[in-house]
Amino acid sequence: MSERLLLVESELDTLFLVSQLLNSTRDLRDKLRGILEILHKRNGLHFGMITLREVDDDSMSICEVYGDNIDKSVRYQPGEGLVGAILDEGSTIVVDRITDEPRFLSRLGVYNRDLPFIGSPLAVDQGEVVGILAAQPAEASFLGEKARFLEMVANLIAQSVNSLRAIERKQDQLTNERDYLKQELVKNYRFENIIGHSEPMLKVFDIIRQVAKWNTTVLIRGESGTGKEVVANAIHFNSACANGPFLKLNCAALPDTLLESELFGHEKGAFSGAIGQRKGRFELADNGTLFLDEIGEISASFQAKLLRVLQEGEFERVGGVKTLKVHVRVIAATNRNLEEEVAEGRFREDLYYRLNVMPINMPALRERIEDIPELAQFLLKRISKQQAGRPLEIKESAIRILMKHHWPGNVRELENRLERAAIMSQDGIIDRDVIAGTGLESEIGITLAPQPVRSMDLLDDNLDERERVIAALEQSGWVQAKAARLLDMTPRQIAYRIQTLKIHVKQI
Structure with missing residues (x-):
């Protein structure tokens, strides 16, 4: 068999090995190091070198060199030396004898100056050069064939490098987006974003600021719709584990069998339908926070299983x-009276004490009526975003009606009422008549809150005339003569x- 044929067969075998290596799961540097070793041992291409182009300044830095004790910190600028010339020209350069090539800088100090040198660009789409593959043949025979072979290897490497860099760019983009969203999420759950300046809420703020510093178990208690989940978010995103995962689970939404799988995970074949292994919420929330809502709804049999993971x-x-x-901070929430549940044997006493390490009692909305104006403005901004940025405004007359209601559904009911009012308002202005149209005013006679109606300055320049007249009528019990005196008007006026x-007069 001729020497040329043996060379071709060896090169084909090498291309197969290189393609296998590039398709493996090893990292890029391992792949490139393996390729240079194959070229050295199977093809007599010594001191193989792969440089990669820097994105910022177009210079070339050495990624891998085959050989011991070689300085890999060397960099090549475009047009500098033989490597720089390959970068500029974007084509393979073959040197028959290094000593005859004035552009060769010998920065690595390893190449034999009496032997040839071959360098091929790692070119991708539109001829963009992302790097260079270079090596020194052990002898000067068949340089043309060896140069074409090195070009083939360079093309395989180039496509792999280009794909990996595209993946890296995508990963960087996703990382940046993740960091941005996380920052926005933290902004949304800062303490100052929890609405309320009433005395009961100020007490809640003091507690969550303190509890956020420590990794203790928290039990948030309060009626449905009081904002227990908002407080859980605030505790997590202002704690030391804010960079860890934050997972939530409504315990009332699942039966025991599914609840156990959701929290603890399952192995393949554990039950019908378990076609693969699955991690549970506790495992996924490792080094983070797990929020267990409606904890009072779990059965007695499951309470024992939950107690173990909380203790150990x-x-x-x-x-x-x-x-x-796992290392998980647990925040639980319930609207049940757990003391009564324990006394009646429906809730384990040991689990109650394990959960009730740091209780936070959320006040009902009727206990902080003075927060309604601020809450209404905050909720309207959120409703406005849901309605494609539609401008929404709430009048003082509407606020006064809201402050008279008992709010059995708490903040959730308030948001629903405001959303209904926003839909019913054609111009986005929510006044007394719009609020009354939601059915709220007719309920006030039955569910009147004990707190006094917020008084108003009838001379306030921020009030338009309609609001001022409505305010006077409300303060006078809808007696027109009394309202006229408050406004320094005659009954006819x-x-x-x-x-x-077009004020709808309320009949008392």
Whole structure:
């Protein structure tokens, strides 16, 4: 068999090995190091060198060199030396004898100046050069064939490098987006974003600021719709584990069998439908926070399983035998009276004490009526975003009606009422008549809150005339003569204003 044929067969075998290596799961540097070793041992291409182009300044830095004790910190600028010339020209350069090539700088100090040198660009789409593959043949025969072979290897490397860099760019983009979203999320759950300046809420703020500093278990208590989940978010995102995961689970939404799988995970074949292994919420929330809403709804049998993981931080997946240990901060929430549940035997006393390490009692909205104006403005901004940025405005007359209601549904009910009012308002202005149209005013006679109605300065320049007349009527119990005196008007004048301003007079 001729020497040329043996060379071709060796090169084909090498291309196959190189393609296998590039398709492996090894990292890029391992792949490139392996390629240079193959070229050295199988093809007599010694001191193989791969440089990669820097994105910022177009210079070339050495990624890998085959050989011991070689300085890899060397960099090549475009047009500098033989490597720089390959970068500039974007084509393969073959040197028959290094000593005859004036552009060769010998920065690495390893190449034999009496032997040839071959350098090929790592070119991708539109001829963009992302790097260079260079090596020194052990002999000067068949330089043309060796140069074409090195070009083939360079093309394979170039496509792999280009794909990996595209993946890296995508990963960087996703990382940046993740960091941005995380920052926005933290902004949304800063303490100052929890609305309320009433005395009950100020007490809540003091507690969550303190509890956020420590990794203790928290039990948030309060009626449905009081904002327990908002407080849980604030505690997590202002704690030391804010960079860790934050997972939530409504315990009332699942039966025991599914709840156990959701929290602890399961092994393949643990039950019908378990086609693969699955991690549970505790495992996924490791080094983070797990929020368990409606904790008072879990059954007595499951309470024992939950107690173990809260005490020891360990559990087994459903159908598994391996004990897993996690470090998870648990925040639980309930609207039940757990003391009564314990007394009646429906809730384990030991689990109650394990959960009730740091209780936070959320006040009902009727206990902080003075927060309604600020809450209404905050909720309207959120509703405005949901309605494609539609401008929404709430009048003082509407606020006064809101402050008279008992709010059995708390903040959730307030948001629903405001959203209904926003839909019913054609111009986005929510006044007394719009609020009354939601059915709220007719309920006030039955569910009147004990707190006094917020008084108003009738001379306030920020009030338009209609609001001022409505405020006077409300303060006078809808007696027009009394309202006229408050506004320094005659009964005829106020009757005219009521008619022209289209004020619906409430019958007492």
